[in-house]
Amino acid sequence: xxxxxxxxxxxxxxxxxxxxxxxxxxxxxxxxxxxxxxxxxxxxxxxxxxxxxxxxxxxxxxxxxxxxxxxxxxxxxxxxxxxxxxxxxxxxxxxxxxxxxxxxxxxxxxxxxxxxxxxxxxxxxxxxxxxxxxxxxxxxxxxxxxxxxxxxxxxxxxxxxxxxxxxxxxxxxxxxxxxxxxxxxxxxxxxxxxxxxxxxxxxxxxxxxxxxxxxxxxxxxxxxxxxxxxxxxxxxxxxxxxxxxxxxxxxxxxxxxxxxxxxxxxxxxxxxxxxxxxxxxxxxxxxxxxxxxxxxxxxxxxxxxxxxxxxxxxxxxxxxxxxx
Amino acid sequence: xxxxxxxxxxxxxxxxxxxxxxxxxxxxxxxxxxxxxxxx
Numbered sequence: 001x002x003x004x005x006x007x008x009x010x011x012x013x014x015x016x017x018x019x020x021x022x023x024x025x026x027x028x029x030x031x032x033x034x035x036x037x038x039x040x041x042x043x044x045x046x047x048x049x050x051x052x053x054x055x056x057x058x059x060x061x062x063x064x065x066x067x068x069x070x071x072x073x074x075x076x077x078x079x080x081x082x083x084x085x086x087x088x089x090x091x092x093x094x095x096x097x098x099x100x101x102x103x104x105x106x107x108x109x110x111x112x113x114x115x116x117x118x119x120x121x122x123x124x125x126x127x128x129x130x131x132x133x134x135x136x137x138x139x140x141x142x143x144x145x146x147x148x149x150x151x152x153x154x155x156x157x158x159x160x161x162x163x164x165x166x167x168x169x170x171x172x173x174x175x176x177x178x179x180x181x182x183x184x185x186x187x188x189x190x191x192x193x194x195x196x197x198x199x200x201x202x203x204x205x206x207x208x209x210x211x212x213x214x215x216x217x218x219x220x221x222x223x224x225x226x227x228x229x230x231x232x233x234x235x236x237x238x239x240x241x242x243x244x245x246x247x248x249x250x251x252x253x254x255x256x257x258x259x260x261x262x263x264x265x266x267x268x269x270x271x272x273x274x275x276x277x278x279x280x281x282x283x284x285x286x287x288x289x290x291x292x293x294x295x296x297x298x299x300x301x302x303x304x305x306x307x308x309x310x311x312x313x314x315x316x317x318x319x320x321x322x323x324x
Numbered sequence: 325x326x327x328x329x330x331x332x333x334x335x336x337x338x339x340x341x342x343x344x345x346x347x348x349x350x351x352x353x354x355x356x357x358x359x360x361x362x363x364x
Binding site (some may be wrong): 012041043052054055069070071072075078079080081082083084085086106155156157158159160161162163164165166167169170203211212214216235237 | 339353354355356358359360361362363364
């Protein structure tokens, strides 16, 4: 269903293609504020590459278009209605820069590393132990991303359609004592003493007015692996009728997490419900036509299973999934 | 000759009508609203 999600900023994925490494010197956290420049939102047709603008930031600069995506109040400021050309659309495109090729996001929050509590900062180091939290700035490669709609949308003359975008921010960022984990979406302090990273703030797109149900699973590598060892997360959204909306995979760091042999940096490129309710899913790989891992039958409960990594597509890799 | 001219004129007028109709069709409009929600 989501197999046509096109990543225009393909380089984003390419530069984030390293494996998932967890260690005791880094930990995930949920920022209290995440400012992202949202320059435009479009209905898009992947067939003819045509778009219909439904939101446009009137500002000329990145700073003029920053939206705190952790604040529902600020997200509500994006609500807009626009006249569009009739036609069939299969994607939503979110633009975060013009022709700069990259954009900056600002993160503010707190994270505990070892027994020490840190807050983010804008100074020489992105983490500090004293004072109030300030924004650490991370840079993402790429200017826009296209997200598949659950079904193709045909808009006829005189019709008004409602597009909803959902953002999931729990454990989207991580702090570390040391150099950055990945090149994109990170900032390192002087001498690589501290670093802060954030996963790409992907959205799931939906036509209608649903309030989604979000299911989060933490994955640990190996048969019988403990939940505390989890190093990957799957975030999957369903509408009120239990129809799939979309989802994403993300890294998960804790003091006890153990690295997994695959990559959790990308949205889910394909996810379908099987007879009986299990999910058939795979995430994006280093390009829009590739994947990092896939799971043929993923029960929607805490379970043991096997995944396949792109490097060994026919080899079962055991995992434990813990539903949150 | 007058009949041929009349036919050509009618075809020409019809052609313009069809053309205008086509343009008009491609420019028909609808509306889309967008909103963004944080879900966790």
